[in-house]
Amino acid sequence: MAMENSPAPHFLFVVSGIQGHINPARRLAARLMASTPSARVTFSTAVSAHRLLFPSLASPDEEAIDDAGVTYTPHSDGYDDGFKPEVHGTDNYKARNRAVGSESLSAVVAGLAERGRPVTCMVYTFLVVWVPEVARVLGIPAAIYWIQPxxxxxxxxxxxxxxxxxxxxxxxxxxxxxxxxxxxxxxxxxxxxxxxxxxxxxxxxxxxxxxxxxxxxxxxxxxxxxxxxxxxxxxxxxxxxxxxxxxxxxVGPVVPDDEASLSNTDMFWRDDANACMDWLDTKPARSVVYVSFGTLLSMSKRQKEEMRCGLEATGRPYLWVARQGAGEGGATLDRGGEGHRQGMVVEWCDQMKVLSHPAVGCFVTHCGWNSALESITRGVPMVAVPQWTDQPTVAWLVEACMGAGVRARLDGEGVVERGELQRCVELIMADGDGGVRAQAERWRERAEEAVGIGGSSERNLRAFASGAVTRAR
Structure with missing residues (x-):
């Protein structure tokens, strides 16, 4: 009888309001819920990010539920309209974020308990550094989800x-x-x-x-x-x-289970993705160079010009996701047109759909870990162009450890020159089924094995969830 009256395991994910943190956390939340049918999962990110995820809500702190059954309840991080370093400064960020975040999250946990949904485990990403102390004070076990290598x-x-x-x-x-x-x-x-x-x-x-x-x-x-x-x-x-x-x-690679997964939502841009896919449909297998540097990086005017010239010099069709107006001096790129004779330039695309398309032959990437894992799971070899944070280490993994890509070398200004980009693209695209492409396919298979039934990552996630269920009882 005690077992019947015990609360269901309830995982509360607490995530910083950055898309590169939110997406892998949403994916793990959905996977955890699928692997543990008795569990509840609540996802809490900052109010500013919650608004972007669910723009149609009547109020910015209103709860939402996705099709996987995950509930979304925001907390305040002290910057409900978004943190802007140039406006708010960084001197007081840590103190305000910790004080407001801790109070707000504690209120979220209390509110869930009042509604008969007590939290039994917190899972947090690494920039919400105050969460484990909140969990300790409330007597709730916690685990960190490390979203980098x-x-x-x-x-x-x-x-x-x-x-x-x-x-x-x-x-x-x-x-x-x-x-x-x-x-x-x-x-x-x-x-x-x-x-x-x-x-x-x-x-x-x-x-x-x-x-x-x-x-x-x-x-x-x-x-x-x-x-x-x-x-x-x-x-x-x-x-x-x-x-x-x-x-x-x-527990990875934690990537969308399919190209249409809700856990692959882009918070900042909606474009006509069908145009990209229609364009790819017209290209031969493995002929297209896909280029994307993620949502945070701004590309300088010179780097954009070197990238354009290098891509054109390959003579191959390319699909380039480029943030408009974000470069040095407000540098922009025409979306198609004369400057891009064999390419298509867009501001956003569904990356998983693109990487899954048979026309894509390689991925020129900044080596964000999410992008690298998505490429690995689709067997697409990479040209690594790392910039900062974990990206140099990701490039090392891709080139030196996996052999599933090549790393472009930067000049003294941190720019990949056109000849170097052309060289790296040709190393992969002219290789046929051997070398780098064969290695990329082998790693795709290993990644698939890891998350498949009985795979190492699947067993680890199941063991973690089972331990949480036992504690909840």
Whole structure:
């Protein structure tokens, strides 16, 4: 009888309002709900992001439910109209975010309990660093969902545990020839490290990121939550075991189950995706170069021109997703027209549909981890053009560890010149079924095995959910 009256397991996902965090968290939430039919899942992100996800709501803090049965309940992060560094500054961001977020999330948890839906486990992403303390105060078990590679987790962990000086020295090597050796990890060159470890001054424009990571790893040391990582054992066997102090579980690749998945929603743009797909339908198999640098990066005017000339020089059709007006000096790109004789330029497309289309032959990518995993699961080889954060390490995984892509080299201004882009595209596109493309297909199969029934990631997720069910009882 006690078992019958015990609450159902209820997972509360708490996620920062960035699309690159929201999408993989939504995907894991949906997968967790599918694997545990008795569970409830509630998803909470900042009010500003909730409004973008559900623009038709009568009020910005109104609940919503998607077709998978996941409930969306926002919390305030102190910046309900969105955080704008140029307006709000960064000096008080951490304190305000922690104070307002903690109070608001506690109210969300209390409200759920009052409605007979007590939270039994919190799952959070790494920029909402105040969540584990809220969970501790409320007596709720917590787990962190690490949405970057396990290798990046390991590098950061060692950075905050005595290897900060050697990592910073290596990362700032002007010739990119320095190598660092960390416990449990293969040697990493300076241009294979996440950019945050290069920061040595509070005056650096991205110092806030490093400061928040420091807070995060302090909480990990104290509270020792489970760490769910969006990767799989075959891809990162060393990195997943490089931090024995933490319980690290691979649960990925967590990507949309199909091209139309709700968990692949873009918050910021809606375009006529059919135009892209109709255009791709007219192209031969593996003939199209797909180019996208994600939703955050702004491309300089010079980089846009080098990219355009490099793509044109290949003589191959290309589909380029380019943010308009975001580059240096407001640089824009015509959507088609004379400047793009064999290409199509759009502001948005359904990336999973594009990567799944047989006409796509390679993916020129900034190496955001979500994009890389989507490409891996579709067997599409990559031209890696990393910029910052975890992207240099992702490029290392793609090229050196997987052999499923090639890395473009940047010039002294951080730009991929047209000849270098052409060289990298041709290495993949002229390769036929051998080499890089064959490796990409092998990794597609390994990724599929990991999340399939009985696969390593599927077992890990099921074990995590089972443990949460047991605690709920």
């Amino acid at each position: 396990a290798a990046v987790l390991a590098v950061y962990y060692h950075y905050f545990h005595g290897h900060d000086a050697v990592l910073a020295s290596c990362a700032n090597d002007p010739g990119n020839d320095a190598v660092v050796r960390l416990p449990g990890m293969p040697p990493l060159r300076s241009d294979e490290l996440p950019s945050a470890v290069s920061i040595t001054s509070p005056e650096h424009r991205h110092y806030l990121l490093l400061d928040m990571l420091r807070d995060l790893f302090t909480e990990l040391d104290e509270l020792k939550p489970k760490v769910l990582v969006n990767t799989f054992d075959a891809l990162e066997p060393d990195a997943l075991r490089a931090v024995p102090e933490l319980e690290v579980l691979a």
